[in-house]
Amino acid sequence: MAENEDPRLRPSPDYGTLGPGSDVSNSKLPDPALRAPQDLARTIRRAILIIQIAALFGVLGLATAKGQVASILEQVGAMLGLKGKPVPASPAVMSPHETEALSTMPAQAQAELLLERAINHYQGATDEIAARVDGWYGHVKRTPHFDSLFTTAINANDLRVRAAGIEIDLVVYNVPKTSDSVAKYELQADEPGGDHITAMWVLGLLGNRGVESERAFQVLMRFVHDPDQRTRYWAVESLGYLGTDATVPVLLEIFHDDPSPVIRERAACALAQSGMLSQEQRRRAVPQLLNYADDASLDAQTRSWVFQALADITGQRLPNDGAAWRNWYSSQR
Numbered sequence: 001m002a003e004n005e006d007p008r009l010r011p012s013p014d015y016g017t018l019g020p021g022s023d024v025s026n027s028k029l030p031d032p033a034l035r036a037p038q039d040l041a042r043t044i045r046r047a048i049l050i051i052q053i054a055a056l057f058g059v060l061g062l063a064t065a066k067g068q069v070a071s072i073l074e075q076v077g078a079m080l081g082l083k084g085k086p087v088p089a090s091p092a093v094m095s096p097h098e099t100e101a102l103s104t105m106p107a108q109a110q111a112e113l114l115l116e117r118a119i120n121h122y123q124g125a126t127d128e129i130a131a132r133v134d135g136w137y138g139h140v141k142r143t144p145h146f147d148s149l150f151t152t153a154i155n156a157n158d159l160r161v162r163a164a165g166i167e168i169d170l171v172v173y174n175v176p177k178t179s180d181s182v183a184k185y186e187l188q189a190d191e192p193g194g195d196h197i198t199a200m201w202v203l204g205l206l207g208n209r210g211v212e213s214e215r216a217f218q219v220l221m222r223f224v225h226d227p228d229q230r231t232r233y234w235a236v237e238s239l240g241y242l243g244t245d246a247t248v249p250v251l252l253e254i255f256h257d258d259p260s261p262v263i264r265e266r267a268a269c270a271l272a273q274s275g276m277l278s279q280e281q282r283r284r285a286v287p288q289l290l291n292y293a294d295d296a297s298l299d300a301q302t303r304s305w306v307f308q309a310l311a312d313i314t315g316q317r318l319p320n321d322g323a324a325w326r327n328w329y330s331s332q333r
Contacts, residue, residue, distance in 0.1 A: 093123045102128065107139035108146075111168050115149045118164045119156055129164045136171045146172065154241075155274070162276060166205050166241070175202055182212040186219050196223065197234045204238030208276050213244050224250065229260050236266045240275025248281055252288045255309075261301060268305040272312035282313045289313075290329060293322030 094117055102110050110132060117125035140146075146168075153165030175181050182203065189199035200220055207216030220242065223235035236254055239247045248271070255267035271277070271285045292298060292306045307320040318324045 092121050094125060094128075099124075099128070102132075107136045108141065108143070111136055111140045111171070112143075112146055112149060115146075115153055115164060115168060118161045119149065119152050121158065121161075126160045126164050129167060133167045133171060136168070137174060137176065140168065140171045142172050159276065159278065163208075166208060166276075170202070170205055170209070173198075173202060175206065177206060177209050177211045179212055182206055182215055186215070189219055189223070196231055200234050200238040201241075204241040207242045207244065213242065214246075216242055217244060217246055221250070224254060229262065232258065232260070232263050233266060236263055236270060237275075240266075240270030240277070243276030243278075243281070245281060245284075248277070248284055249288075252285055255302075255305075256292060256295070256298070261299075264302055265305060268309045272309040279313075286310065286313060286329065290322065290326055293325055 098113075102113070105113070111129075114125050114129050114132070118129060150165050150169055154162050156162055156165075170177065175185075185199045185202045185206070188194045189196050189203065200223060203216040203219055207213040217239075220235050220238050223231050224239070226232050226235065236251065239251060251267045251271050255264050255271065258264050258267065269275075271282060271289075289306055289310050293303065293310075295303070298306070304320060307318075307325070310325055311317055316328060318328060
């Protein structure tokens with residue numbers, strides 16, 4: 001990543017490595033979604049699991065009776081939380097003390113606390129953000145902690161949480177949700193030598209929040225066939241966050257036709273999981289994805305992404321076989 005590049009302008013997690021010979025290594029794309037908080041948490045969980053397993057084998061070495069071993073395994077399974085439904089640590093409701101304290105906290109602390117609570121699905125957190133966000137302009141800045149929270153929020157499984165992250169990100173950019181902001185960033189996008197990446201990103205976020213969505217779409221469309229791969233990449237990413245109905249057929253076309261596997265992959269992600277499309281909008285892509293499933297003009301990697309996108313959109317786990325998917329889809333109609 002360039003020294004002064006905004007770490008928030010990184011893509012959401014992609015569909016996996018493309019292997020040697022792809023154009024990824026030679027591109028100027030941002031480092032693909034290195035999620036420090038998620039990686040750290042994953043590392044800690046693995047370390048704890050290793051320690052627990054080591055302890056388990058130590059105990060099992062002392063447990064010679066078959067009944068003892070079964071009992072120990074059952075207890076350890078319960079301890080690790082590997083069985084049954086998730087067990088809440090506490091009710092996902094903001095405490096009255098916390099809510100009362102919000103008004104005494106600086107805007108930065110309010111925004112970061114509420115975004116963290118929204119990520120964890122605390123009841124009322126997104127409502128509090130909606131009520132307070134307009135008063136945060138000029139008072140919330142980019143910090144490493146916010147960057148980490150924002151990365152987690154825009155990959156949440158709840159569109160309300162993603163929307164909360166977008167709202168606060170616009171505050172951090174100090175971009176009011178107005179037509180004047182759209183006009184400003186349209187000029188920046190079109191300016192030779194301008195910061196096209198930031199301009200496209202902000203336009204996507206503004207359009208998602210209902211500010212001149214069609215105008216934002218038209219600006220982004222000017223870049224989807226740009227000769228520069230990095231520019232096309234962020235046009236696709238921004239279309240995904242714009243999240244309007246009009247973006248679905250465009251993303252499908254890019255997924256099928258763009259010469260770069262990097263761009264095709266991002267289009268697939270935007271259709272299947274990342275960005276701001278709703279489940280209903282994503283399902284509208286299924287018929288065309290079924291057409292792509294046996295398309296001989298697609299390379300093997302892209303066809304594998306077709307099946308991955310179908311699985312992500314539908315929640316089904318079927319073989320990478322076009323006929324199997326078409327049979328399933330027909331049975332649902």
